[in-house]
Amino acid sequence: MARIDLHCHSTASDGTLTPAQLVRAGAAAGLTVMAITDHDTTGGWAQAAAARPEGLRLVRGAELSCRWYGAAQYPIALHMLAYLFDPDEPRLAADLAELRSDREQRGEKIVEKLRADGVPITWGEVRDYAAGGSVGRPHIAQALIRAGLVRTTNEAFASRWLGARYFVPKADLDVFEAVRAVRAAGGVAVFAHPRATVRGRVVPDQLIEELADAGLFGLEAGHEDHSPAEQADVRALADRLGLVVTGSSDFHGTHKTVELGAYTTDPEAYEKIVSAATGVTVLG
Ligand code: AMP
Ligand code: FE
Ligand code: FE
Ligand code: ZN
Numbered sequence: 001m002a003r004i005d006l007h008c009h010s011t012a013s014d015g016t017l018t019p020a021q022l023v024r025a026g027a028a029a030g031l032t033v034m035a036i037t038d039h040d041t042t043g044g045w046a047q048a049a050a051a052r053p054e055g056l057r058l059v060r061g062a063e064l065s066c067r068w069y070g071a072a073q074y075p076i077a078l079h080m081l082a083y084l085f086d087p088d089e090p091r092l093a094a095d096l097a098e099l100r101s102d103r104e105q106r107g108e109k110i111v112e113k114l115r116a117d118g119v120p121i122t123w124g125e126v127r128d129y130a131a132g133g134s135v136g137r138p139h140i141a142q143a144l145i146r147a148g149l150v151r152t153t154n155e156a157f158a159s160r161w162l163g164a165r166y167f168v169p170k171a172d173l174d175v176f177e178a179v180r181a182v183r184a185a186g187g188v189a190v191f192a193h194p195r196a197t198v199r200g201r202v203v204p205d206q207l208i209e210e211l212a213d214a215g216l217f218g219l220e221a222g223h224e225d226h227s228p229a230e231q232a233d234v235r236a237l238a239d240r241l242g243l244v245v246t247g248s249s250d251f252h253g254t255h256k257t258v259e260l261g262a263y264t265t266d267p268e269a270y271e272k273i274v275s276a277a278t279g280v281t282v283l284g
Pocket of ligand 4: 250
């Protein structure tokens with residue numbers, strides 16, 4: 001039976017399993033298809049491909065940090081999953097490089113803010129936790145845990161820490177530019193957790209309709225951050241706009257509690273994504 005999980009993170013961004021460990025864990029969890037979708041990087045692709053167990057299909061992808069600048073006062077942050085794009089396509093590669101560099105500058109700013117209040121962590125330490133991958137707040141959370149200030153990553157995201165008091169926004173990619181760049185690189189764009197109100201403000205249906213016109217291919221409905229009502233809402237919207245629906249774990253290793261395969265994608269939707277992509281092929 002097919003078990004398809006199209007949203008998983010490794011140590012190339014803020015997951016805790018290396019890309020090699022991730023694909024092995026995917027096979028061990030009974031997945032038949034797994035996508036590696038690290039934040040703003042393809043840095044885990046080669047290692048995941050080299051370690052891919054027989055019987056596991058590997059979809060190479062990424063999760064792009066985007067922003068919708070059309071919101072009334074404050075731009076809304078959103079995530080775009082990109083699948084099977086050519087990693088050497090210059091424009092998308094440049095966009096990804098810029099996003100990673102913004103992550104570094106922003107991480108350093110957050111650390112400076114914390115240090116100004118006497119919190120004993122360093123940027124060097126945080127960079128070491130990121131180990132050459134995309135730097136994210138979970139790496140700063142690791143430093144706060146090490147310093148004994150919080151016990152869990154989740155606690156570090158509370159408003160008194162990284163959630164608000166020491167929050168610094170990233171620059172992020174305009175969401176229409178992201179969809180265009182992914183398509184130009186032969187990839188397929190799927191809007192990650194579009195109705196996750198637990199994460200903050202979500203975008204209106206109207207924007208999703210405009211993104212569909214711009215080439216957005218699908219919406220992620222099955223996700224732990226969606227309530228059952230939000231999942232149903234996403235499915236209905238996808239139906240109305242002719243978009244495919246995915247479901248995925250958004251696995252991050254021990255940085256989150258969700259297990260591989262906790263949410264899955266139907267084979268029909270997966271096949272449509274594969275058929276639409278022209279950048280790189282599925283491995284396996
Ligand atoms: P960043 O991309 O640096 O803004 O950090 C956001 C990332 O942190 C998300 O991709 C999640 O993986 C993770 N994250 C967000 N909220 C939480 C939370 N409450 N607990 C654990 N991880 C979280
Ligand atoms: Fe993450
Ligand atoms: Fe995400
Ligand atoms: Zn994710």
